[in-house]
Amino acid sequence: MATSDLRAAAHDHLWLHFTRMHGYDPPVIVRGEHCYLWDDTGKKYLDALAGLFSVNIGYSYGEEIGQAALEQMRELPFYTNWSYAHPRAIELATKLAELAPEHINRAFFVSGGSEAVESAWKLARQYHSARGERRWKAISRQTAYHGTTMGALSINGIPALRTPFEPLVPGVEHVRNTNRYHRPPDETEEQFTQFLLDDLEETLEQEGPDTVAMVIFEPVQNAGGSFTPPAGYFQGVRAMCDRYGILLCADEVITGFGRTGDWFGSLKYDIKPDLITCAKGLSSSYAAIGAVLVADKVYDAFSTGTSMFAHGITFGGHPVGCAIALKNLEIMEREGIVPHVAEKQHVLQTQLESLLDLDIVGDVRGTGYLWALELVKNKETRETFSDEESETLLRGFLSGALFEKGLICRADDRGDPVVQISPPLVADEQEFGQIVGILGEVLTEAWQRIS
Numbered sequence: 304m305a306t307s308d309l310r311a312a313a314h315d316h317l318w319l320h321f322t323r324m325h326g327y328d329p330p331v332i333v334r335g336e337h338c339y340l341w342d343d344t345g346k347k348y349l350d351a352l353a354g355l356f357s358v359n360i361g362y363s364y365g366e367e368i369g370q371a372a373l374e375q376m377r378e379l380p381f382y383t384n385w386s387y388a389h390p391r392a393i394e395l396a397t398k399l400a401e402l403a404p405e406h407i408n409r410a411f412f413v414s415g416g417s418e419a420v421e422s423a424w425k426l427a428r429q430y431h432s433a434r435g436e437r438r439w440k441a442i443s444r445q446t447a448y449h450g451t452t453m454g455a456l457s458i459n460g461i462p463a464l465r466t467p468f469e470p471l472v473p474g475v476e477h478v479r480n481t482n483r484y485h486r487p488p489d490e491t492e493e494q495f496t497q498f499l500l501d502d503l504e505e506t507l508e509q510e511g512p513d514t515v516a517m518v519i520f521e522p523v524q525n526a527g528g529s530f531t532p533p534a535g536y537f538q539g540v541r542a543m544c545d546r547y548g549i550l551l552c553a554d555e556v557i558t559g560f561g562r563t564g565d566w567f568g569s570l571k572y573d574i575k576p577d578l579i580t581c582a583k584g585l586s587s588s589y590a591a592i593g594a595v596l597v598a599d600k601v602y603d604a605f606s607t608g609t610s611m612f613a614h615g616i617t618f619g620g621h622p623v624g625c626a627i628a629l630k631n632l633e634i635m636e637r638e639g640i641v642p643h644v645a646e647k648q649h650v651l652q653t654q655l656e657s658l659l660d661l662d663i664v665g666d667v668r669g670t671g672y673l674w675a676l677e678l679v680k681n682k683e684t685r686e687t688f689s690d691e692e693s694e695t696l697l698r699g700f701l702s703g704a705l706f707e708k709g710l711i712c713r714a715d716d717r718g719d720p721v722v723q724i725s726p727p728l729v730a731d732e733q734e735f736g737q738i739v740g741i742l743g744e745v746l747t748e749a750w751q752r753i754s
């Protein structure tokens with residue numbers, strides 16, 4: 304279709320996700336290379352969001368990954384993981400067992416992140432029944448995003464996403480997340496960790512710990528703005544889960560496959576989870592594939608007698624998706640992408656921290672290539688913007704101005720207002736410089752407008 308026809312057809316027929324459609328003329332992205340995208344008018348953008356925190360190897364490997372997909376299409380375009388295996392699912396499961404923490408050696412494939420979360424919750428419930436216990440609840444954290452299907456949505460801690468669809472799946476409680484920026488300034492890291500663990504323990508006690516199937520946390524919480532865990536936090540969470548017989552699931556849909564500078568956030572923070580949910584970076588989004596990675600202890604409950612996990616999805620373990628994920632992981636290893644993030648994350652951090660000179664930037668936080676700038680009205684008091692100001696600032700100005708200047712990142716107000724930066728993992732100093740340059744200009748203008 305010609306450019307104008309595409310736009311008209313988009314207007315008439317396409318329904319965009321999480322988009323206010325009225326009067327909206329969406330950009331039409333037609334091409335990608337390295338960290339860059341082009342729209343149908345030829346305008347170039349630096350994609351500082353890696354698609355949706357997901358195109359880890361960047362946009363230049365279509366040829367090589369396409370070849371792997373083509374060969375798989377020729378050999379076996381589809382077969383199922385329902386009672387059958389096929390070579391690519393076996394090879395991918397084996398590769399994931401090699402990359403994941405030592406005690407995790409089994410993969411259950413699905414087609415995306417929400418399905419992975421949904422499946423993990425069901426798996427946790429059935430794990431407990433297999434051991435003769437009835438446990439059904441899930442504990443997640445405030446402001447955390449875990450997907451949109453009913454189970455995953457119920458686990459979400461973002462009221463604006465949950466409310467329109469209530470009643471949700473019952474049995475989810477949300478505990479405090481690791482946002483330290485708005486805690487008392489004289490609180491030590493140790494005290495903060497204890498505060499969070501006390502909150503979790505109180506919630507478990509209130510719910511009745513023997514009704515709780517699973518605690519599900521991201522190693523670094525994305526929604527709210529890249530909340531990293533304080534020292535000792537995940538060790539405390541792990542110990543509490545062990546004490547109460549609860550499974551610990553690390554939702555690594557974003558943090559998996561290099562984003563934090565390690566293959567998994569669970570490795571970086573020594574979390575030792577029982578389950579890992581992953582998707583996005585598993586294929587660098589070149590295919591729709593996700594997985595629940597399962598610890599030996601959990602699998603053992605299903606490995607005897609007539610026991611089975613009563614769950615499946617047609618496209619789970621799709622051979623073409625598996626072939627693409629395998630090729631993606633091969634490219635990541637060959638190109639040294641994870642060590643590259645580990646090496647360059649400090650350069651990105653230093654550059655982003657230079658934006659703390661601006662009046663509007665209250666905090667810069669994150670790790671690896673997963674960062675957020677928190678925007679504030681008053682740096683001294685850390686006062687945030689009202690809902691109305693936030694609406695005018697983020698939707699009314701920032702998102703559009705950044706995009707106008709050719710930078711794709713996310714201005715997000717699902718918690719306090721933040722700008723999220725999460726470039727493809729192949730990004731380097733040139734891209735960091737562009738990101739910081741454009742953010743600097745636009746945030747300076749935003750402050751002038753506000754004040």
Ligand SMILES: Cc1ncc(COP(=O)(O)O)c(C=O)c1O
Nearest residue numbers: 415416417448449450554556557
């Ligand atoms: C932590 C986390 N879990 C789950 C999901 C849901 O993944 P999907 O959009 O592939 O369903 C997301 C998506 O952003 C996520 O960030």
